[in-house]
Amino acid sequence: MFSRALLTYEYSVLFPCSCIQIDFNQGIDPGAPFSEYPGSPTHALYDKFDAASQPVSTRGEYAWQDLGLGDIRGPCADLNAAANHGYLPRDGIATAETINTGLWEASGLDKTATLFLQTTTMFFDGDPLSGRWSIGYHSDKTQSLGIVGDLLGNETGICAYGHLKTEGDASITREEWLEAGMNSNRASYPEFAQELLDLAKARTGGNLTPQVMTEHQYNRKQHSITTNPNYFSPAYAGIAFTFGAHMFAYELLANHSAEYPRGFVKLEVFESFSSSTRDANNKLVFTYGHERVPENWYHRADDDAWTLTDILISIAQQCLSYPSNCQVGGNTGEVNSFSGVDLAILLVILLTLLLI
Numbered sequence: 001m002f003s004r005a006l007l008t009y010e011y012s013v014l015f016p017c018s019c020i021q022i023d024f025n026q027g028i029d030p031g032a033p034f035s036e037y038p039g040s041p042t043h044a045l046y047d048k049f050d051a052a053s054q055p056v057s058t059r060g061e062y063a064w065q066d067l068g069l070g071d072i073r074g075p076c077a078d079l080n081a082a083a084n085h086g087y088l089p090r091d092g093i094a095t096a097e098t099i100n101t102g103l104w105e106a107s108g109l110d111k112t113a114t115l116f117l118q119t120t121t122m123f124f125d126g127d128p129l130s131g132r133w134s135i136g137y138h139s140d141k142t143q144s145l146g147i148v149g150d151l152l153g154n155e156t157g158i159c160a161y162g163h164l165k166t167e168g169d170a171s172i173t174r175e176e177w178l179e180a181g182m183n184s185n186r187a188s189y190p191e192f193a194q195e196l197l198d199l200a201k202a203r204t205g206g207n208l209t210p211q212v213m214t215e216h217q218y219n220r221k222q223h224s225i226t227t228n229p230n231y232f233s234p235a236y237a238g239i240a241f242t243f244g245a246h247m248f249a250y251e252l253l254a255n256h257s258a259e260y261p262r263g264f265v266k267l268e269v270f271e272s273f274s275s276s277t278r279d280a281n282n283k284l285v286f287t288y289g290h291e292r293v294p295e296n297w298y299h300r301a302d303d304d305a306w307t308l309t310d311i312l313i314s315i316a317q318q319c320l321s322y323p324s325n326c327q328v329g330g331n332t333g334e335v336n337s338f339s340g341v342d343l344a345i346l347l348v349i350l351l352t353l354l355l356i
């Protein structure tokens with residue numbers, strides 16, 4: 001009773017716009033239509049563009065470079081692209097300072113969000129003493145205590161054995177570390193990228209929107225439940241991070257212009273950021289470490305940044321639209337054996353507190 005009232009209240013606050021277009025006859029039926037402009041309601045009204053402060057340079061010191069010997073890349077399209085362009089250290093070893101300045105300059109990720117992501121990642125996957133962590137698999141460069149540090153535990157980096165700390169299953173295009181066969185959690189699998197692009201074409205004619213991203217996420221979770229006996233979705237890696245990454249693909253990869261001050265993600269933009277090209281048969285091909293910031297790409301406006309509050313609100317919105325995605329749990333050694341605990345109500349309460 002209480003939860004239904006709360007859902008109704010939240011729905012009216014967050015989805016006041018009757019112009020939201022959701023096709024209920026195709027695909028799955030969302031519990032509540034997912035917002036066209038998720039996060040804080042102010043983003044829906046943003047209408048400014050500044051050609052001086054929003055362009056992201058891909059020239060000079062920020063020119064794209066191929067990987068050098070030992071350079072590391074991982075599951076995050078943007079950390080990889082930022083390192084390839086020198087916004088982050090090109091060897092793939094991040095520090096608090098380089099993440100704070102690099103992600104702001106390269107993506108317009110607000111410092112509240114960066115601080116949270118950087119701090120948790122450093123603790124889960126890196127070296128809390130030096131603040132260093134690898135944007136991919138384990139690197140000896142993060143360790144500051146030598147052999148003593150090794151005895152204390154493996155600084156995994158965000159993928160490979162970093163699995164289920166920040167990196168999770170049912171990712172946008174990566175596979176699952178504990179799935180037999182296709183199990184790289186840092187390679188982008190063209191079949192999943194193609195599924196996303198096909199969905200975008202079906203729903204919008206070819207642009208990635210927040211609604212497309214949430215529907216893709218639902219599809220990816222169903223795929224994992226039906227194919228990976230070891231699929232698991234913990235609260236942080238599975239709900240917070242995977243949900244966060246799905247929103248980043250629109251909120252922070254979108255290109256901006258005077259015509260589209262709130263951003264616009266063409267498929268080519270996503271392909272460039274996710275290191276995908278086309279072969280002679282127009283099939284997607286992934287190349288490790290070739291993520292690029294597209295030419296003439298403009299990040300979010302400084303006064304319309306994507307903040308930690310936006311991340312939390314959009315996670316709760318995703319839970320409202322696709323409650324089954326919000327369950328913490330996993331398969332129990334067999335496919336289709338998912339057993340989970342529902343976090344949706346907790347997240348809606350959190351959202352209510354944020355909005356008060």
Ligand code: HEM
Binds near residue numbers: 077117121166167245
């Ligand atoms: C400190 C900041 C960040 C950290 C620690 C981080 C980490 C990660 C991790 C662990 C994943 C894998 C998620 C999963 O398993 O589902 C991921 C994926 C992703 N991230 Fe980030 N990320 C950060 C910032 C960003 C930013 C600023 C953007 C966009 C501009 C971004 C865009 C993406 C995208 C699009 C993916 C999905 C890749 C795919 O599955 O194809 N990330 N990130």
